[in-house]
Amino acid sequence: MTNRDDSVPELPLGSPLGAPRSADEQLTGLLAAATEGEWSAEQSRQLDALLTAHPRLVEAYVAHVALHHVLAWELQTAGSEPPARLSPVAAAEAAASRGDRPVPSVYRSATTLAGWAVLAVCVTLMAMAWLNLPGSLSADDDIVAVLLESEDAVWSGEEFVLPFGMPVARGQRFQLQAGLARLALEAGAGFVVEGPADFTLLDGRQVLLQQGRLVAHVPEGADGFTVVTQTAEIVDFGTRFVATVDDGNATDVYVLEGEVEARPLWDAGRARRLTTDEAVRIGADDLQTPATVVAHDTLPEPPRLDQLLLYRPWDAARASLRLAADGPPAHTPPAGPYTAPDLKVNPAAADTIAHESFAEATTWPLPADSGWGFAPTAWQATPGYVSLLSPPRAWPLVDGAAARQVVALGGRAPGDPLLANRLSRRLADSQSGELWFRFFGCYEGLDDNDFFVLWFDHNARFDASHAGAPSVGIKQGRFLARIDKPHETYGPAAVDGQPFELVGRLSKQASRNYNRLVLWIDPRRGVDTPPDVATEFEPARGVGMITHIGIRLGQDTEADDRLLLGALWLGPTRQSLYPAEKDIQP
Amino acid sequence: MSACDSALPPADSTDAADARLVALVAASQPSLRAYLHSLVRQSADVDDCLQETNVVLWRKRSEYDPARPFLAWACAIARLQALAHCKRVARRDHVPFDDELFARVAAAAAQHVENQEERLRALRQCLEALPPRYRQLVDQRYAAGKPVREMAHALELSAEAVSMALYRARKQLLECIQLRLARESQP
Numbered sequence: 001m002t003n004r005d006d007s008v009p010e011l012p013l014g015s016p017l018g019a020p021r022s023a024d025e026q027l028t029g030l031l032a033a034a035t036e037g038e039w040s041a042e043q044s045r046q047l048d049a050l051l052t053a054h055p056r057l058v059e060a061y062v063a064h065v066a067l068h069h070v071l072a073w074e075l076q077t078a079g080s081e082p083p084a085r086l087s088p089v090a091a092a093e094a095a096a097s098r099g100d101r102p103v104p105s106v107y108r109s110a111t112t113l114a115g116w117a118v119l120a121v122c123v124t125l126m127a128m129a130w131l132n133l134p135g136s137l138s139a140d141d142d143i144v145a146v147l148l149e150s151e152d153a154v155w156s157g158e159e160f161v162l163p164f165g166m167p168v169a170r171g172q173r174f175q176l177q178a179g180l181a182r183l184a185l186e187a188g189a190g191f192v193v194e195g196p197a198d199f200t201l202l203d204g205r206q207v208l209l210q211q212g213r214l215v216a217h218v219p220e221g222a223d224g225f226t227v228v229t230q231t232a233e234i235v236d237f238g239t240r241f242v243a244t245v246d247d248g249n250a251t252d253v254y255v256l257e258g259e260v261e262a263r264p265l266w267d268a269g270r271a272r273r274l275t276t277d278e279a280v281r282i283g284a285d286d287l288q289t290p291a292t293v294v295a296h297d298t299l300p301e302p303p304r305l306d307q308l309l310l311y312r313p314w315d316a317a318r319a320s321l322r323l324a325a326d327g328p329p330a331h332t333p334p335a336g337p338y339t340a341p342d343l344k345v346n347p348a349a350a351d352t353i354a355h356e357s358f359a360e361a362t363t364w365p366l367p368a369d370s371g372w373g374f375a376p377t378a379w380q381a382t383p384g385y386v387s388l389l390s391p392p393r394a395w396p397l398v399d400g401a402a403a404r405q406v407v408a409l410g411g412r413a414p415g416d417p418l419l420a421n422r423l424s425r426r427l428a429d430s431q432s433g434e435l436w437f438r439f440f441g442c443y444e445g446l447d448d449n450d451f452f453v454l455w456f457d458h459n460a461r462f463d464a465s466h467a468g469a470p471s472v473g474i475k476q477g478r479f480l481a482r483i484d485k486p487h488e489t490y491g492p493a494a495v496d497g498q499p500f501e502l503v504g505r506l507s508k509q510a511s512r513n514y515n516r517l518v519l520w521i522d523p524r525r526g527v528d529t530p531p532d533v534a535t536e537f538e539p540a541r542g543v544g545m546i547t548h549i550g551i552r553l554g555q556d557t558e559a560d561d562r563l564l565l566g567a568l569w570l571g572p573t574r575q576s577l578y579p580a581e582k583d584i585q586p
Numbered sequence: 587m588s589a590c591d592s593a594l595p596p597a598d599s600t601d602a603a604d605a606r607l608v609a610l611v612a613a614s615q616p617s618l619r620a621y622l623h624s625l626v627r628q629s630a631d632v633d634d635c636l637q638e639t640n641v642v643l644w645r646k647r648s649e650y651d652p653a654r655p656f657l658a659w660a661c662a663i664a665r666l667q668a669l670a671h672c673k674r675v676a677r678r679d680h681v682p683f684d685d686e687l688f689a690r691v692a693a694a695a696a697q698h699v700e701n702q703e704e705r706l707r708a709l710r711q712c713l714e715a716l717p718p719r720y721r722q723l724v725d726q727r728y729a730a731g732k733p734v735r736e737m738a739h740a741l742e743l744s745a746e747a748v749s750m751a752l753y754r755a756r757k758q759l760l761e762c763i764q765l766r767l768a769r770e771s772q773p
Contacts, residue, residue: 032746032753039627041679047627052687060760062624062694067756067763069620070702070709075729369678376674377634426630428678547630 023054031064041429142170144204145185148307149417150463153179154195173200176212182303182418188222189236190303191215202228213244217302218258232282233263241274242299254279254294306414352577353435353570354427359404364388373570375426380460380550382422385410391566395499398440399578403566409452411445411553411561417463420557423565424460424550431546431570434507435514438577440566443474446496451475451554452563453482456506456514460548469543470506470514472533475554481519483537491533492521499564503577505531506546513542525578607647610656611640617657617699618664624695625668625688635671639664661696668692704770705763712762720755727752 030047039047051058145168154177168183176195184190186204193199197212206226207214218225218236227234227243232251234243240256253262255274263271264282272280272287281288354373361367364387368378379386391403409422439454453473455466467485474480474494481504482488494500504519515538518531549570553563569577618639622632642663643650650659669688676683698705716724726732734752738745 028753028757032749044627048684048687051691052684055690058690058694062691062698063760064753064756065624066620066695066698066702066705067709067760069616069623070706071724071728071756071759073616074706074709074713075725076731368674375630376671376678 023050023057024060026050027057027060031061143167143186144170145183145201148182148184148190148303149419150182151180151419152461152464152467153181168201170201170203174198180300182307184303184308185222185225187225188308189216189218189225190308191217191225191227192300192302194300209243209245211245211247213242213300215242215256215299215302216240217305217308219305219308222308229282231265231284233265235261235263237261240302242294248283250281250283252279252281252290256296256299301418304418307416309415351572353429353431353572355567355569356425357398357404357567358388358407358565359567361388364407371425373428375428377426380424380462382420382462385420385422389564392442392497392499392564394497395442395566396440396501398567403440406440406442407565409551409553409563409565411450411557411559411563412555413559418555419463419465420553420555421462421464421466422551422553422563424462424548426460426548427546427570430458432544434505434572435546436503436505436571436574436577437472437569438501438503439568440499440501442497442499442564442566443494443561444497444564445558445561446474446477446494448477449554449556450477450561451557452551453480454502454549454551456543456546456549458543458545458547460550466550466552468539468541470517472502472504472517472519479519479521479533481517481533481535483515483517483535484539484542487535487537487539489533489535491519499566503574505574508544509536511538511542513539513544514546515539515542603652604647606652607643607650611643611660614657614660617702618660621661621695621699622664622668624691625665626671631671635664635667638667642667655700657699657702658696661699665692665696701767704767708763708766708770709759711766712759715762716755716759720751720758723748723751724755724759 026046027050030043030050047061051061147166147168155175174181174193174197176193176197176199178195180192180194182190182192183201185201185207189205191207192215193209194213194215197214198210199212199214200208200210202208205222205224206228208228210230214227216225216227216236218239218241220238223236223238225236227236229243229245229251230249232253234241234251234253237259239258241258241260242252242254242256244252244254246252251262253260253274255276255278257276259273259275261271261273262280262282264287266285270287274280279290279294281290352373354371356371356374358366358370360370365378365381368376370378387408388405389408391406395403395406397403407423412418412420435456437454437456443450443452451474453466453471453475455469455471457464457466457469465485470483472479472481475488476490478493479491479500479502480488481491501522502519503523504517506514507516508514509516516536517534519533520529521532523529551563551565553561571577615636619632619636622635622639623629626632626635639660643660646663650656669692672688673683713721713724723737726737727734734745734748738748741748
């Protein structure tokens, strides 16, 4: 709801062509646009004015929004339940009143959109419940695996996130339409599944793979891990293999390392023992040796040993995202009052889109109204990996003033998800035009396989790589700018522990998506120089609207690496990035 | 994953009651999302408010009376989260907050949640009666989950045209639902 506008005139109904639109017509226009996308501030204001002036339209508005959601639930569940099915809540209440075991129906109908949408909540709440129980879970509990992490996962057609560390019950089925999911099993093995895939956890050492590609990692002591398909049973005797079930239900098995036994379900006597680099294809009634060789670099990476060891000895109650061992370092906030700059007063910064100096709070997390130009929600951070620090001695002056505080983002510790998203925040207003940015940073512990990016995307999922979004950062020891992976351009070398200032411009050249990115490193204010890095590429699926910014570190960073982040600005022009500067030429 | 901040329950705590509540919370997500969308509008804000609502539902689980309808209780809590959010936004944008409009929309949205069983039954019949052209659009958008832009590309139409066509399809469904409900309420 926005402001009440008492001056809105009564609008005529059924206006002739060329006359002001009627209230109903106005509502039609607003609902048609907003149901499918995001409301702009202006649309929201118009709606408020309309509903205030014409209270009878409130019912129409609410009915339309409600129908939009009911259609989504209803059509996704169509055909998967008995015809006399109730709404989810009625079914749950009916089950409760009968005294049924209160297992959410989503475990039985996991193919439905609503099922998956509520599963995300359900397992989170159930995990909260489990964490409250004294001691660890009993041997009677049917938790057989843990979701270690996911990457850009799309579950059953919707891009919601299943939480890392989510316990997985015996018999739980997953339909992964895209992306990756890594799981650790009770018996010690782990696997990654690449969507599109359909798989079920049969128990702590058996997986039913009905479709998709699975790469297993079976460390010592966990042999006997088995993948069952419609045509075969694959038993691992250590350590890594690939199982793929295609649309025709044939099963391809390829051994990366170690030994497996592949048994046709239709004739166990024709089982084959396979060793490293050997393969077999098991169809409905035949068995072949494929001629093609699997390229290892095309395979998704299975869980690492450090991730699997995290859950040994197996204890389902510990199935949660591990915090950094020592927690964030102690920080003494700087003394004295801090007055945030009033950017709106400074005409040179009148059009600054967003600004954050991390200077206003005394502890992390920062409050929801920290900074300027962001949505009224706080910075989203990975617990235990983000903290406030006093800036290092080498930190440069920022617009003539010493930085008050910086944010420190920790590297990846053993056992952590490979995707080390650390920080993100939503902008108050979505951006689709030319976007300038400026921020101060410093990477401590930099070596050649370290990596970080500041990305600009239309979502802030913590399991997303944001590899399809424009980003800038450091990779292989050099500054980089990329429209998407792998279309990236490298610039000068970065120096371990040396603060840097990055200024960049993200734009669209005859495209609906951002396809051009230029970057200056430690630019001199007021001096117009060619960019240090420039990249231009038309992505197949790009980003046309930016709603979030965030930072991700690489999977090969070390636990004691730190990326320090100082102040940052976003604006439509270069001039808007320098509040105290009036004469910068764009 | 955040742990509940309440004290550990005694050994004979109502674990079954907790599990039932979890099931109800999980099952209520579509309804709560629709309810919040009317009030909060932006998808990302809806997600935030829904998350906050879920946390509060869990924290206040001891206050839930199983003899009463769950959704009414859940919506009351969701309303408070939405109200807090909208007031924060109004403060941030330095504009007055319209309590009256918020209350009207919240009441209408709650009414829809209460009547969802009848509306759902009517919707199923109305979907069957939808003209094939509209049904195809609705299926693509909701059953197949295709974004409007992708549908527009496939149909060689603008996204605005597809949005408007979907709007008309939904409007036809709403009129059909209202007609059926009106008939059912007649003696």
